[in-house]
Amino acid sequence: MTHVAVDLLGGDGAPDAVVNGIDSALGTDESLEVSLVGPSGVAERLLAERRLAVGGRLRLVEAPHLIGPGQDAAREVRSRRDATVRVATRLIRDGVVDAVVSAGPFEALVAAASFTLGPAPGATRPALAVLLGSPSRPTILLDAGAATGASADQLVQYAVVGSAYATVCLDVARPRIGLLVAGPVHRGGPRLDAGRPGVGGPAAGGSGAGGLGAGELLAGLGLDFVGAVDAAGVVAGGQADVVVCDGSIGAVVVSWLQAVAESGDQPPQVQPGWYPQEGAFVVGVDGIVVVAGGRSGSTGSGIARAIAQASVADRSGWVPRQRAALADLVARRRTRAGLSA
């Protein structure tokens, strides 16, 4: 069984869409258990309306407070023990559930996960991994905006955990990793930011350990590192399975593609071409944490897909997989520091 805690209050469609999503997910997946985290009164009313019984594979966990959108989400997380994201991540920490899903502000969820679960051993910051592209050929982009100003070492972390995540959710044995550079306005021109720290081409990026750029560090890790990639190469050429960039850039890419995809009359699920798929996966924290963001976060089907994404991660053994992927980085750091590996 996979047991997922779901935030009842997060997202534009909450609480109704959340309960609809849980209903659908429980119906589809008989190996799924859900803990619904929110105000019990609200939960009981919604479940009764749908004739859903508590007990068996559906439980209620009391948490009265929603951390809404706002600049202080991360700070508010620390002061509100009764917030849904705090209670939900505590359920992971205490071994009650295997994963958390919330459609609330990603800042609150990432902050709660960092605070309660801590970083995965070897990771120094979390990142958001988002699937871009058509369902038949998706690409993972990270960081989609969890943080800005990544160092070369942190871009390497993103690559390592992004590669591990690609083996889980893209079913690619040996994912190709690319470092994103801003594409030239004139195709064929030079890369705009090849020398800019934190975005970096293979020889650029913030200066990392030993003064090496992210590309140089990556080239020594045994991953399938394809070097610098730009938008055209990724979209038209499928040059990489995993695209790594600073969160300031990733957030821009995702927000514009999402806005364009959602501007049509077709929902993103059936629209051909490139768009961010729902469910940003939080890497770098020591647990399974999924943000059901975008338009999908306000629909029951979007919540159900985010729950499914969390279940896939759990059944593939994401937590030990991520630890194993980062272990090599840890060993290299120890060696550089003169410690035994």
Next chain:
Amino acid sequence: MTHVAVDLLGGDGAPDAVVNGIDSALGTDESLEVSLVGPSGVAERLLAERRLAVGGRLRLVEAPHLIGPGQDAAREVRSRRDATVRVATRLIRDGVVDAVVSAGPFEALVAAASFTLGPAPGATRPALAVLLGSPSRPTILLDAGAATGASADQLVQYAVVGSAYATVCLDVARPRIGLLVAGPVHRGGPRLDAGRPGVGGPAAGGSGAGGLGAGELLAGLGLDFVGAVDAAGVVAGGQADVVVCDGSIGAVVVSWLQAVAESGDQPPQVQPGWYPQEGAFVVGVDGIVVVAGGRSGSTGSGIARAIAQASVADRSGWVPRQRAALADLVARRRTRAGLSA
């Protein structure tokens, strides 16, 4: 008459596409003159093949050297007096032509324009203005990648000249100006980078004159400043006619939208929805300079449209318009410095 110098050698389709574009432009617009800037031998052969006669509205200007894509384009511009972009911009400076069009690397063209024409009085750096969106409702985005690390004062410059450009090419009497922030991955969440210099929400942006952010500076300028906008607001809501951002962000937006638009089987001209339209307009230099970039830069029709864009700018009196738009900024700076306005 409007006289446009066109770079024979720039762009993936050069020199054939360039000559085709000129042929088309001259046929469409009887008030157009063109100086074809490139190696005379190549030009004469291509013109002969098309039975185009030199003389009348078509002239040849010798320039043997192309500055191709590469990291050193800007430096190479300074050392190569015989480069097509150097010769072409010199024709503007000497009053021979009214505008320059090149489909070569934008870095080379921007560098040549800055070097030969200098900045427009009041401007401290050039920027690339690009049209995004469907032809029926375009939005101007700048800077699309001419430079990175814009200060609050420079974002204000972009807004001022972008607004002037919108009156020319969008035919909007009082353009609405927005400062771009990275959209939230979860819609409705807080802006990711509201506090980050150079991208800035209305109260953010790099600290400018008197410690004010770009938004505060803009609010005092008498423009129709609508505050911070994000991707969803611009694409779905049409919240602004002109969107201002640092070049590091603008380049990412344009390159991804372009890559997605070009990934379909339809050419961008007929594809519905959002895409960057051809012909980046260089603002902040004291002359009319158009980059025929993207896929369009390699086709005759793209070159013809870039020439038409340059002609529209000339006939609307772009150079004095830009100077007038910037004059208010100059007066404010003088006042702040204790000089008479």
